[in-house]
Amino acid sequence: MSRTNARRWLSPIAMAVAAACISPASAQDVDVAAVEARLVQMEREMRELRALLEGHRGTAAPLPATTAAAPPTATAASAPAPASAGAATPPRNPMMPGAAPGTAFSFGxxxxxxxxxxxxxxxxxxDGSPGRLFYFPGATPVAPDGQGRSSTYSDVHAQFSRFWLGADTVTDAGKTIKAYIEADMYGGGSNAFAGNETITNTYALTLRQAYVSYNGWLAGQTWSNFQDVAALPDAVDFTGPSEGTVFSRxxxxxxxxxxxxxxxxxxxxxxxxYLSQAARFNSGDDRLPDVTARWITRGDWGHFTVAGLARRFRSGDAxxxxxxxxxxxxxxxxxxxxxxxxVSGGDGIGRYLGFALGSDTVLDADGRLHSQRGYGGFAAWRHAFLPKLRGNVIYSVASLDNDPLLTGGSVTERAQSFRxxxxxxxxxxxxxxxxxxxADRRLENGLExxxxxxxxxxxYSF
Structure with a gap:
Protein backbone atom coordinates (compact mmCIF):
# COMPACT_ATOMS: atom_id res chain seq x y z
CA MET A 1 0.00 0.00 0.00
CA SER A 2 1.45 3.41 -0.95
CA ARG A 3 1.84 6.38 1.41
CA THR A 4 -0.83 8.28 -0.56
CA ASN A 5 -3.35 5.45 -0.17
CA ALA A 6 -2.53 5.11 3.51
CA ARG A 7 -3.24 8.79 4.10
CA ARG A 8 -6.44 8.50 2.06
CA TRP A 9 -8.03 6.17 4.62
CA LEU A 10 -6.14 7.06 7.79
CA SER A 11 -7.22 10.73 7.87
CA PRO A 12 -10.99 10.05 7.58
CA ILE A 13 -10.69 7.52 10.41
CA ALA A 14 -9.20 10.16 12.69
CA MET A 15 -11.92 12.66 11.80
CA ALA A 16 -14.71 10.14 12.29
CA VAL A 17 -13.49 9.04 15.71
CA ALA A 18 -13.03 12.65 16.83
CA ALA A 19 -16.57 13.45 15.71
CA ALA A 20 -17.90 10.41 17.53
CA CYS A 21 -16.26 11.60 20.72
CA ILE A 22 -18.04 15.01 20.52
CA SER A 23 -21.43 14.57 18.87
CA PRO A 24 -23.28 12.46 21.49
CA ALA A 25 -23.08 15.20 24.11
CA SER A 26 -23.63 18.89 24.21
CA ALA A 27 -20.70 21.29 24.21
CA GLN A 28 -20.86 21.87 27.95
CA ASP A 29 -20.54 18.08 28.61
CA VAL A 30 -17.44 17.61 26.48
CA ASP A 31 -14.26 16.65 28.33
CA VAL A 32 -11.81 18.64 26.20
CA ALA A 33 -8.74 17.15 27.86
CA ALA A 34 -9.95 13.60 27.22
CA VAL A 35 -10.63 14.35 23.56
CA GLU A 36 -7.22 15.92 23.10
CA ALA A 37 -5.53 12.94 24.79
CA ARG A 38 -7.43 10.56 22.53
CA LEU A 39 -6.39 12.51 19.41
CA VAL A 40 -2.74 12.45 20.51
CA GLN A 41 -2.98 8.68 20.97
CA MET A 42 -4.54 8.25 17.53
CA GLU A 43 -1.83 10.35 15.90
CA ARG A 44 0.82 8.17 17.52
CA GLU A 45 -0.90 4.99 16.30
CA MET A 46 -1.18 6.41 12.76
CA ARG A 47 2.53 7.23 12.74
CA GLU A 48 3.30 3.66 13.77
CA LEU A 49 1.01 2.32 11.05
CA ARG A 50 2.65 4.57 8.43
CA ALA A 51 6.06 3.29 9.53
CA LEU A 52 4.82 -0.29 9.16
CA LEU A 53 3.44 0.39 5.67
CA GLU A 54 6.71 2.05 4.65
CA GLY A 55 8.56 -1.07 5.82
CA HIS A 56 6.54 -3.13 3.34
CA ARG A 57 6.61 -0.59 0.53
CA GLY A 58 7.76 -2.18 -2.69
CA THR A 59 7.38 -5.74 -1.32
CA ALA A 60 4.82 -7.97 -3.01
CA ALA A 61 4.90 -10.74 -0.39
CA PRO A 62 1.87 -10.86 1.95
CA LEU A 63 2.18 -10.66 5.71
CA PRO A 64 2.74 -14.07 7.30
CA ALA A 65 -0.21 -15.59 9.15
CA THR A 66 -0.31 -15.16 12.91
CA THR A 67 -3.31 -17.25 13.82
CA ALA A 68 -4.00 -20.95 13.71
CA ALA A 69 -5.39 -22.29 10.46
CA ALA A 70 -4.15 -25.88 10.39
CA PRO A 71 -3.14 -28.56 12.92
CA PRO A 72 0.56 -28.87 13.72
CA THR A 73 0.85 -32.09 11.78
CA ALA A 74 -0.07 -30.34 8.53
CA THR A 75 1.85 -27.71 6.60
CA ALA A 76 0.40 -24.31 7.46
CA ALA A 77 -1.58 -22.94 4.54
CA SER A 78 -0.22 -19.51 5.26
CA ALA A 79 3.44 -20.52 5.09
CA PRO A 80 5.27 -18.56 2.36
CA ALA A 81 6.49 -20.39 -0.72
CA PRO A 82 10.19 -21.30 -0.92
CA ALA A 83 12.29 -18.34 -2.02
CA SER A 84 13.63 -18.57 -5.55
CA ALA A 85 17.06 -17.38 -6.59
CA GLY A 86 17.22 -13.60 -6.55
CA ALA A 87 13.86 -13.25 -4.76
CA ALA A 88 13.45 -10.61 -2.08
CA THR A 89 14.04 -11.68 1.53
CA PRO A 90 10.68 -12.61 3.13
CA PRO A 91 9.45 -9.87 5.48
CA ARG A 92 9.59 -10.33 9.21
CA ASN A 93 6.33 -10.89 11.04
CA PRO A 94 5.21 -7.55 12.53
CA MET A 95 3.62 -9.36 15.48
CA MET A 96 6.85 -11.26 16.22
CA PRO A 97 9.67 -8.97 15.06
CA GLY A 98 12.34 -11.29 16.45
CA ALA A 99 11.16 -14.27 14.39
CA ALA A 100 13.17 -15.59 11.46
CA PRO A 101 12.05 -14.23 8.05
CA GLY A 102 9.42 -16.41 6.39
CA THR A 103 8.05 -17.82 9.68
CA ALA A 104 4.37 -18.74 9.90
CA PHE A 105 2.82 -19.11 13.35
CA SER A 106 -0.12 -21.30 14.33
CA PHE A 107 -2.04 -21.64 17.56
CA GLY A 108 -4.73 -24.03 18.74
CA ASP A 127 -8.95 -38.02 46.00
CA GLY A 128 -6.70 -35.85 43.80
CA SER A 129 -5.04 -38.86 42.15
CA PRO A 130 -5.04 -39.64 38.40
CA GLY A 131 -7.71 -42.33 38.77
CA ARG A 132 -10.22 -39.68 39.79
CA LEU A 133 -9.65 -37.72 36.57
CA PHE A 134 -9.64 -40.52 33.98
CA TYR A 135 -9.53 -44.31 33.78
CA PHE A 136 -6.23 -45.39 35.32
CA PRO A 137 -6.29 -49.23 35.43
CA GLY A 138 -3.71 -49.60 38.19
CA ALA A 139 -5.82 -47.45 40.53
CA THR A 140 -8.90 -49.72 40.71
CA PRO A 141 -9.17 -50.82 44.40
CA VAL A 142 -9.17 -54.55 45.21
CA ALA A 143 -10.12 -56.61 48.28
CA PRO A 144 -10.86 -60.26 49.24
CA ASP A 145 -14.32 -61.51 48.30
CA GLY A 146 -16.94 -60.23 50.70
CA GLN A 147 -14.55 -57.95 52.56
CA GLY A 148 -14.59 -54.93 50.28
CA ARG A 149 -16.82 -51.93 50.78
CA SER A 150 -18.28 -50.19 47.75
CA SER A 151 -17.98 -46.45 47.36
CA THR A 152 -19.61 -43.90 45.05
CA TYR A 153 -18.23 -40.42 44.35
CA SER A 154 -18.24 -37.66 41.74
CA ASP A 155 -15.53 -35.50 40.18
CA VAL A 156 -15.72 -32.41 37.96
CA HIS A 157 -12.71 -30.73 36.37
CA ALA A 158 -11.26 -29.00 33.29
CA GLN A 159 -7.65 -30.12 33.74
CA PHE A 160 -7.29 -31.69 30.31
CA SER A 161 -7.86 -28.38 28.53
CA ARG A 162 -4.77 -27.71 26.43
CA PHE A 163 -3.12 -25.33 24.00
CA TRP A 164 -0.31 -25.52 21.47
CA LEU A 165 1.88 -23.14 19.52
CA GLY A 166 3.63 -23.95 16.24
CA ALA A 167 6.18 -22.05 14.18
CA ASP A 168 7.13 -23.11 10.63
CA THR A 169 10.06 -21.44 8.91
CA VAL A 170 10.86 -22.04 5.24
CA THR A 171 14.61 -21.86 4.61
CA ASP A 172 16.32 -20.48 1.50
CA ALA A 173 16.68 -24.09 0.35
CA GLY A 174 12.91 -24.59 0.49
CA LYS A 175 12.96 -26.90 3.53
CA THR A 176 10.79 -26.34 6.60
CA ILE A 177 11.96 -26.02 10.19
CA LYS A 178 9.04 -26.83 12.47
CA ALA A 179 8.85 -25.97 16.16
CA TYR A 180 5.96 -27.15 18.32
CA ILE A 181 5.11 -26.81 22.01
CA GLU A 182 2.01 -28.13 23.78
CA ALA A 183 0.79 -27.98 27.38
CA ASP A 184 -2.28 -28.73 29.48
CA MET A 185 -3.42 -28.23 33.08
CA TYR A 186 -3.07 -31.85 34.20
CA GLY A 187 -0.41 -30.87 36.73
CA GLY A 188 0.88 -34.41 37.17
CA GLY A 189 -2.53 -35.74 38.17
CA SER A 190 -2.48 -34.15 41.61
CA ASN A 191 -3.76 -30.89 43.03
CA ALA A 192 -1.05 -30.96 45.69
CA PHE A 193 1.33 -28.89 43.55
CA ALA A 194 -0.79 -25.83 42.90
CA GLY A 195 -4.01 -25.74 44.90
CA ASN A 196 -7.06 -27.73 45.94
CA GLU A 197 -10.78 -28.09 45.36
CA THR A 198 -11.68 -26.11 48.47
CA ILE A 199 -11.54 -22.65 46.93
CA THR A 200 -9.77 -22.01 43.63
CA ASN A 201 -9.30 -25.39 41.89
CA THR A 202 -5.94 -24.24 40.52
CA TYR A 203 -3.71 -26.72 38.73
CA ALA A 204 -0.16 -26.71 37.48
CA LEU A 205 0.83 -26.36 33.85
CA THR A 206 2.08 -29.64 32.34
CA LEU A 207 4.49 -29.88 29.42
CA ARG A 208 3.17 -32.41 26.92
CA GLN A 209 5.27 -31.86 23.81
CA ALA A 210 8.17 -29.60 22.85
CA TYR A 211 10.22 -30.42 19.76
CA VAL A 212 11.88 -29.12 16.62
CA SER A 213 11.99 -31.02 13.32
CA TYR A 214 13.98 -30.47 10.14
CA ASN A 215 14.67 -32.53 7.03
CA GLY A 216 13.36 -35.79 8.51
CA TRP A 217 14.96 -35.29 11.93
CA LEU A 218 13.06 -34.59 15.15
CA ALA A 219 14.57 -33.64 18.52
CA GLY A 220 12.62 -32.97 21.70
CA GLN A 221 9.71 -34.43 23.63
CA THR A 222 6.77 -36.01 21.85
CA TRP A 223 4.88 -39.30 21.61
CA SER A 224 7.13 -42.34 21.58
CA ASN A 225 7.84 -43.76 18.15
CA PHE A 226 6.64 -47.07 19.64
CA GLN A 227 3.12 -45.64 20.07
CA ASP A 228 0.48 -45.33 17.34
CA VAL A 229 -1.51 -42.26 18.37
CA ALA A 230 -3.66 -42.44 15.21
CA ALA A 231 -5.15 -45.76 16.36
CA LEU A 232 -6.58 -44.40 19.62
CA PRO A 233 -10.39 -44.65 19.80
CA ASP A 234 -12.86 -41.78 19.96
CA ALA A 235 -13.48 -41.88 23.73
CA VAL A 236 -15.02 -39.46 26.21
CA ASP A 237 -12.41 -40.58 28.75
CA PHE A 238 -8.93 -39.08 28.37
CA THR A 239 -7.64 -42.30 26.75
CA GLY A 240 -10.35 -44.95 26.98
CA PRO A 241 -8.74 -48.38 26.52
CA SER A 242 -5.88 -47.51 28.89
CA GLU A 243 -4.70 -50.99 29.90
CA GLY A 244 -4.37 -52.20 26.29
CA THR A 245 -2.68 -49.08 24.92
CA VAL A 246 0.99 -48.35 24.37
CA PHE A 247 1.23 -44.88 25.89
CA SER A 248 4.39 -42.83 26.38
CA ARG A 249 5.60 -39.28 25.76
CA TYR A 274 11.96 -59.07 45.60
CA LEU A 275 8.53 -60.38 46.72
CA SER A 276 7.25 -56.77 46.56
CA GLN A 277 8.69 -56.13 50.01
CA ALA A 278 8.76 -52.43 49.14
CA ALA A 279 7.05 -50.18 46.62
CA ARG A 280 7.99 -50.30 42.95
CA PHE A 281 10.61 -47.70 42.06
CA ASN A 282 12.46 -46.10 39.15
CA SER A 283 16.14 -47.01 39.16
CA GLY A 284 17.60 -43.90 37.52
CA ASP A 285 20.71 -45.96 36.62
CA ASP A 286 20.09 -46.41 32.89
CA ARG A 287 23.01 -45.81 30.54
CA LEU A 288 21.66 -46.72 27.09
CA PRO A 289 18.58 -45.21 25.40
CA ASP A 290 15.49 -47.17 24.43
CA VAL A 291 15.59 -47.87 20.68
CA THR A 292 12.49 -48.08 18.46
CA ALA A 293 11.72 -48.71 14.80
CA ARG A 294 8.39 -48.34 12.97
CA TRP A 295 6.98 -49.10 9.52
CA ILE A 296 3.62 -47.73 8.40
CA THR A 297 1.43 -47.90 5.31
CA ARG A 298 -1.59 -45.65 4.64
CA GLY A 299 -4.42 -45.38 2.15
CA ASP A 300 -8.07 -44.50 1.74
CA TRP A 301 -8.78 -47.77 3.54
CA GLY A 302 -7.01 -46.60 6.73
CA HIS A 303 -3.53 -47.42 8.02
CA PHE A 304 -1.47 -50.35 9.32
CA THR A 305 1.76 -50.17 11.27
CA VAL A 306 4.29 -52.39 13.06
CA ALA A 307 6.70 -51.09 15.70
CA GLY A 308 9.57 -52.69 17.61
CA LEU A 309 11.22 -51.73 20.89
CA ALA A 310 14.62 -52.73 22.33
CA ARG A 311 15.69 -51.81 25.86
CA ARG A 312 18.59 -52.26 28.26
CA PHE A 313 17.56 -52.23 31.92
CA ARG A 314 19.82 -51.34 34.81
CA SER A 315 19.44 -51.01 38.57
CA GLY A 316 22.61 -50.58 40.59
CA ASP A 317 25.10 -53.10 39.23
CA ALA A 318 22.39 -55.44 37.90
CA VAL A 343 -1.94 -55.61 20.03
CA SER A 344 1.36 -55.31 21.90
CA GLY A 345 3.62 -57.45 24.05
CA GLY A 346 7.07 -58.68 24.96
CA ASP A 347 9.70 -58.92 27.68
CA GLY A 348 10.17 -55.60 29.36
CA ILE A 349 7.25 -53.79 27.74
CA GLY A 350 6.48 -52.70 31.30
CA ARG A 351 6.02 -48.93 31.58
CA TYR A 352 5.03 -48.56 27.92
CA LEU A 353 1.80 -50.57 28.38
CA GLY A 354 -1.32 -49.51 30.25
CA PHE A 355 0.09 -46.46 32.03
CA ALA A 356 2.88 -48.63 33.49
CA LEU A 357 0.39 -51.21 34.75
CA GLY A 358 3.25 -53.71 35.13
CA SER A 359 6.88 -53.29 36.07
CA ASP A 360 9.76 -53.44 33.57
CA THR A 361 11.80 -55.71 35.84
CA VAL A 362 11.87 -57.57 39.16
CA LEU A 363 14.76 -58.30 41.53
CA ASP A 364 15.45 -61.79 42.86
CA ALA A 365 16.82 -62.69 46.30
CA ASP A 366 20.40 -62.30 45.05
CA GLY A 367 19.81 -58.83 43.59
CA ARG A 368 19.75 -59.96 39.97
CA LEU A 369 17.42 -58.20 37.56
CA HIS A 370 14.78 -60.03 35.48
CA SER A 371 12.63 -58.50 32.72
CA GLN A 372 8.86 -58.89 33.02
CA ARG A 373 6.63 -60.08 30.19
CA GLY A 374 3.30 -58.45 29.42
CA TYR A 375 0.64 -58.37 26.70
CA GLY A 376 -2.23 -56.04 25.92
CA GLY A 377 -4.57 -54.81 23.25
CA PHE A 378 -7.86 -53.18 22.37
CA ALA A 379 -10.50 -53.12 19.65
CA ALA A 380 -12.91 -50.26 18.97
CA TRP A 381 -15.81 -49.79 16.58
CA ARG A 382 -16.88 -46.26 15.64
CA HIS A 383 -20.20 -45.57 13.89
CA ALA A 384 -21.66 -42.25 12.70
CA PHE A 385 -25.43 -42.41 13.09
CA LEU A 386 -25.92 -38.90 11.71
CA PRO A 387 -23.57 -36.19 10.50
CA LYS A 388 -23.62 -34.73 14.03
CA LEU A 389 -24.02 -37.92 16.07
CA ARG A 390 -21.52 -40.76 16.50
CA GLY A 391 -20.93 -43.61 18.92
CA ASN A 392 -18.15 -46.00 19.93
CA VAL A 393 -17.86 -49.45 21.49
CA ILE A 394 -14.44 -50.21 23.01
CA TYR A 395 -12.91 -53.26 24.73
CA SER A 396 -9.42 -53.38 26.21
CA VAL A 397 -7.37 -55.94 28.17
CA ALA A 398 -3.86 -56.42 29.55
CA SER A 399 -2.27 -59.54 31.03
CA LEU A 400 1.03 -59.56 32.93
CA ASP A 401 3.09 -62.77 33.06
CA ASN A 402 4.51 -62.34 36.56
CA ASP A 403 6.58 -64.93 38.43
CA PRO A 404 4.95 -64.93 41.90
CA LEU A 405 8.10 -66.52 43.35
CA LEU A 406 9.84 -63.24 42.54
CA THR A 407 7.09 -60.62 42.59
CA GLY A 408 4.89 -62.01 45.35
CA GLY A 409 1.11 -61.96 45.05
CA SER A 410 0.35 -58.25 45.40
CA VAL A 411 1.10 -57.27 41.79
CA THR A 412 -1.51 -56.89 39.03
CA GLU A 413 -2.13 -60.01 36.96
CA ARG A 414 -4.86 -58.70 34.65
CA ALA A 415 -6.98 -55.64 33.94
CA GLN A 416 -9.79 -55.14 31.45
CA SER A 417 -12.44 -52.59 30.58
CA PHE A 418 -15.47 -52.12 28.36
CA ARG A 419 -17.06 -48.80 27.39
CA ALA A 439 -13.52 -52.21 34.44
CA ASP A 440 -11.91 -54.73 36.75
CA ARG A 441 -8.43 -55.52 38.08
CA ARG A 442 -7.11 -58.77 39.56
CA LEU A 443 -3.91 -59.41 41.48
CA GLU A 444 -1.73 -62.53 41.45
CA ASN A 445 -3.08 -63.49 44.90
CA GLY A 446 -6.66 -63.47 43.61
CA LEU A 447 -7.80 -60.16 45.08
CA GLU A 448 -10.12 -58.40 42.66
CA TYR A 460 -14.52 -27.24 22.10
CA SER A 461 -11.49 -27.35 19.80
CA PHE A 462 -10.04 -24.14 18.38
Missing part, protein backbone atom coordinates in the same frame (compact mmCIF):
# COMPACT_ATOMS: atom_id res chain seq x y z
CA UNK A 109 -6.01 -26.32 21.45
CA UNK A 110 -9.26 -27.17 23.16
CA UNK A 111 -11.31 -26.55 26.29
CA UNK A 112 -12.49 -29.81 27.87
CA UNK A 113 -14.98 -30.03 30.73
CA UNK A 114 -15.28 -33.45 32.42
CA UNK A 115 -17.93 -34.56 34.91
CA UNK A 116 -18.15 -38.14 36.16
CA UNK A 117 -19.64 -40.35 38.84
CA UNK A 118 -17.70 -43.47 39.82
CA UNK A 119 -18.58 -46.56 41.82
CA UNK A 120 -15.78 -48.88 42.98
CA UNK A 121 -16.61 -52.22 44.59
CA UNK A 122 -13.73 -52.45 47.06
CA UNK A 123 -12.77 -49.05 48.39
CA UNK A 124 -12.29 -45.55 47.06
CA UNK A 125 -9.72 -44.19 44.60
CA UNK A 126 -7.66 -41.57 46.43
CA UNK A 250 9.30 -38.65 26.27
CA UNK A 251 12.40 -36.90 24.98
CA UNK A 252 13.90 -38.50 21.87
CA UNK A 253 15.89 -38.13 18.69
CA UNK A 254 13.99 -39.53 15.69
CA UNK A 255 14.65 -39.89 11.98
CA UNK A 256 11.85 -40.52 9.46
CA UNK A 257 12.26 -41.45 5.81
CA UNK A 258 9.27 -42.60 3.81
CA UNK A 259 7.31 -45.25 5.73
CA UNK A 260 10.21 -45.91 8.14
CA UNK A 261 11.12 -44.16 11.36
CA UNK A 262 13.71 -44.97 14.01
CA UNK A 263 14.41 -43.31 17.34
CA UNK A 264 16.54 -43.32 20.47
CA UNK A 265 14.46 -42.32 23.48
CA UNK A 266 14.76 -41.48 27.15
CA UNK A 267 15.43 -44.68 29.16
CA UNK A 268 13.81 -45.41 32.51
CA UNK A 269 13.75 -48.75 34.33
CA UNK A 270 10.89 -49.51 36.73
CA UNK A 271 11.80 -52.15 39.32
CA UNK A 272 9.69 -54.36 41.59
CA UNK A 273 11.68 -55.38 44.71
CA UNK A 319 21.27 -55.30 34.27
CA UNK A 320 19.22 -57.21 31.71
CA UNK A 321 17.59 -56.66 28.31
CA UNK A 322 14.08 -56.62 26.93
CA UNK A 323 12.18 -56.23 23.67
CA UNK A 324 8.59 -55.76 22.54
CA UNK A 325 6.44 -55.59 19.41
CA UNK A 326 3.26 -53.64 18.65
CA UNK A 327 0.84 -54.01 15.73
CA UNK A 328 -1.95 -51.48 15.28
CA UNK A 329 -4.09 -49.64 12.78
CA UNK A 330 -7.43 -48.42 11.58
CA UNK A 331 -9.73 -49.90 8.93
CA UNK A 332 -12.35 -47.67 7.32
CA UNK A 333 -15.61 -49.52 6.64
CA UNK A 334 -17.35 -47.05 4.38
CA UNK A 335 -18.13 -43.44 5.19
CA UNK A 336 -19.73 -44.05 8.60
CA UNK A 337 -17.75 -46.83 10.25
CA UNK A 338 -14.21 -47.76 11.20
CA UNK A 339 -12.38 -50.32 13.33
CA UNK A 340 -9.34 -49.33 15.42
CA UNK A 341 -7.07 -51.84 17.11
CA UNK A 342 -3.75 -52.48 18.80
CA UNK A 420 -19.75 -47.43 25.12
CA UNK A 421 -20.38 -43.78 24.31
CA UNK A 422 -22.41 -41.33 22.27
CA UNK A 423 -21.01 -37.99 21.13
CA UNK A 424 -23.12 -35.18 19.66
CA UNK A 425 -21.60 -32.24 17.77
CA UNK A 426 -24.15 -29.38 17.65
CA UNK A 427 -21.63 -27.09 15.96
CA UNK A 428 -18.28 -27.41 14.26
CA UNK A 429 -15.50 -28.41 16.69
CA UNK A 430 -17.97 -28.65 19.60
CA UNK A 431 -18.59 -32.08 21.18
CA UNK A 432 -21.01 -33.06 23.93
CA UNK A 433 -20.54 -36.68 24.98
CA UNK A 434 -21.61 -39.32 27.47
CA UNK A 435 -19.88 -42.63 28.22
CA UNK A 436 -20.65 -45.70 30.34
CA UNK A 437 -17.70 -47.86 31.37
CA UNK A 438 -16.96 -50.96 33.39
CA UNK A 449 -12.11 -55.21 42.31
CA UNK A 450 -14.28 -53.52 39.72
CA UNK A 451 -15.23 -50.01 38.65
CA UNK A 452 -18.31 -48.52 37.00
CA UNK A 453 -18.34 -44.95 35.74
CA UNK A 454 -20.72 -42.51 34.06
CA UNK A 455 -18.57 -39.90 32.32
CA UNK A 456 -19.74 -36.81 30.43
CA UNK A 457 -17.79 -34.08 28.72
CA UNK A 458 -18.07 -30.85 26.73
CA UNK A 459 -15.13 -30.18 24.41
Missing amino acids: GFIKFDAMTTRTSDGQIA QAQLRYTRGPWSVSVENPQTTVTP STSGAALSVSGRVNLGANDDIRYM VNMIYSPARNLDVGGELSW GDLQRVHTHVK
